[in-house]
Amino acid sequence: xxxxxxxxxxxxxxxxxxSYDVVVVGGGGHGLATAYYLAANHGITNVAVLEKGWLAGGxxxxxTTIIRSNYLWDESAAIxxxxxxxxxxxxxxxxxxxxxxxxxVLNLAxxxxxxxxxxxxxxxxxxNGVDAEWLDADRVREFCPVLDTGGxxxxxxxxxxxxxxxxxxxxxxxxxxYARGADxxxxxxxxxxEVTGFEITGGRVRAVLTSQGRIAAGTVALxxxxxxxxxAERAGIRLPLQSHPLQALxxxxxxxxxxxxxxSNAVHVYVSQAHKGELVMGAGIDxxxxxxxxxxxxxVEEQMSAALELFPIFSRVRVVRTWAGVVDVSPDASxxxxxxxxxxxxxNSGWGTGGFKATPGxxxxxxxxxxxxxxxxxxEPFSLExxxxxxxxxxxxxxxxxx
Numbered sequence: 001x002x003x004x005x006x007x008x009x010x011x012x013x014x015x016x017x018x019s020y021d022v023v024v025v026g027g028g029g030h031g032l033a034t035a036y037y038l039a040a041n042h043g044i045t046n047v048a049v050l051e052k053g054w055l056a057g058g059x060x061x062x063x064t065t066i067i068r069s070n071y072l073w074d075e076s077a078a079i080x081x082x083x084x085x086x087x088x089x090x091x092x093x094x095x096x097x098x099x100x101x102x103x104x105v106l107n108l109a110x111x112x113x114x115x116x117x118x119x120x121x122x123x124x125x126x127x128n129g130v131d132a133e134w135l136d137a138d139r140v141r142e143f144c145p146v147l148d149t150g151g152x153x154x155x156x157x158x159x160x161x162x163x164x165x166x167x168x169x170x171x172x173x174x175x176x177x178y179a180r181g182a183d184x185x186x187x188x189x190x191x192x193x194e195v196t197g198f199e200i201t202g203g204r205v206r207a208v209l210t211s212q213g214r215i216a217a218g219t220v221a222l223x224x225x226x227x228x229x230x231x232a233e234r235a236g237i238r239l240p241l242q243s244h245p246l247q248a249l250x251x252x253x254x255x256x257x258x259x260x261x262x263x264s265n266a267v268h269v270y271v272s273q274a275h276k277g278e279l280v281m282g283a284g285i286d287x288x289x290x291x292x293x294x295x296x297x298x299x300v301e302e303q304m305s306a307a308l309e310l311f312p313i314f315s316r317v318r319v320v321r322t323w324a325g326v327v328d329v330s331p332d333a334s335x336x337x338x339x340x341x342x343x344x345x346x347x348n349s350g351w352g353t354g355g356f357k358a359t360p361g362x363x364x365x366x367x368x369x370x371x372x373x374x375x376x377x378x379x380e381p382f383s384l385e386x387x388x389x390x391x392x393x394x395x396x397x398x399x400x401x402x403x
Contacts, residue, residue: 010176011055011183016190019216020048022370023208025195025231026224027051028060029171029356030348032178032189033363034223034370039185041364042371047187050210052194056175059225059355062293062325064248064282066261066272067357068105068166070125070132075381075393076334077128080354082378083361084165090360096177098169099275103260105166106135106144108310110155110266118161125163133162144260146313155267155309168261168272168280174359198235204343205235221346221370226291226326228349235342240331240387241350244285245292245324247299251279252318262310269306279317281307285327285353295322327352331387333396335362337379338369346370347384 022038024031027049038044051057067087069080091098109115118134125132140160141149149157183189190212198220199207207216222228226243233239254277263270271281283303286296300322308315330336330350335358337348348366351358361378368376375383386392 010180011189013191014188016048016050016188016193016210016212016215018214020188021046021218022221023047023215023217023219024049024221024223025208026222027055027189027191028058028223028225029056029175029178029359030225030351030362030366031223032056032175032182033359034221034348034366035187036178036182036185037363037367038371039182039187041367044371045186048215049182049187049189050193050195050208050215051189051191052211054191055179055189056172059325059327060171060175062248062323063171063356064270064272064280065168065171065356066105066166066270067100067169068163069130069357070105070107070121070161070163070166071395072121072124073393073395074128076395077125077130079361079365079378080358081128081130082364083358086360086364087169088165090177094177094181096173096180098173098177100167100169101275102165102167104143104162104164105261106140106263107161108140108157108262108264108266109159110157110264114266115158118159122161131163131165133164135160135162144258144262146257147262147310148312153309155264166261168274170275171356178363195231196234198345200235200342205345219344219346219370221348221366223348223366225349225351225355226328228328228347232340232347235340235345237340237342239336239347239349241328241336242289243291243326243328244288245290245294246282246285246327246353247295247303247322247324248280248282249295249300249303249319249322250274250281251314252320253277254279254317257313264306264310267306267309269303269310271307271311278320279314285329286324291326293324293326295324327355332392332394334393335382336384337362337366337382338375338384340384
């Protein structure tokens, strides 16, 4: 039975008003988190989140839900560690079980180069206050017994970095928790509302033009992941982003067998076991530029080959579903957060394959940037201007693959 304290819906489905203080474009994790923190942290509640489809129907529902903060560069480690700290208290704050499981994330080393890079990363993480350990092959075997660490394997495991605080969460619960929290604070969540253009006069954005009519806005904040460059182009801005499909798959349900996350850049696969029991596997981005949210057989084949190099125990497991998200990748594989050449139009984009793990931190710093009118300290290094000043944060070079 529905009561005021326990309604039979998680959020309202209102008609859009004609104007808002802030319009957030994109109803995925980052957009919902931004709207929630605008209201919760800054008291800005005259906010609308516009989503052309349904809430969290894009990359938020099309990822592998891995959460970690063990990035190499100081700027990346700072924002991802802030995000991880938020993850650790998020279920309690939102009053919604996000099924956040800190089961540990292993990054395997298969060569002397991998070992050196892994040890370097551990040292850098410790200096930045991020938990990190180096495990030799014997300790890797103890931590993850189902992983093939034998010496006669094609890709011998020489060791691994471990972040014990890393893990996974339930992606739809995260979206629902933020949506419910934002709605309760007065934010309007508008589904089926596609942004088709912007009204810009005197170098400032005045309104967004949508499939549900014109909506005036004091500030417009883009958070549309792989489609951010498309939206920005409608405002006359060309962003240094490329969009690629990022494919993943799940297996049939299994009994609990893998109680950590295993990642390998060299073999190029990452594997975890979801709460229901299916294996969740991902790989690198497709080399082509595309907005297709679908899998491809050759990627699945390469992914399975890589997984079976590490886990021969899974050789008889059946794949039941594949999909792809659309990730936006910047030249240095780091996000872009902050102002654009159009006054009042902000962007939060370029997270590549790191978007899900950054959800709370991204929303927190983006909301702070919007509310204060200046970059949040954690977002300041990620401004659009770095591509003209040369102050890049090269996570591509640091990580080989930016998961």
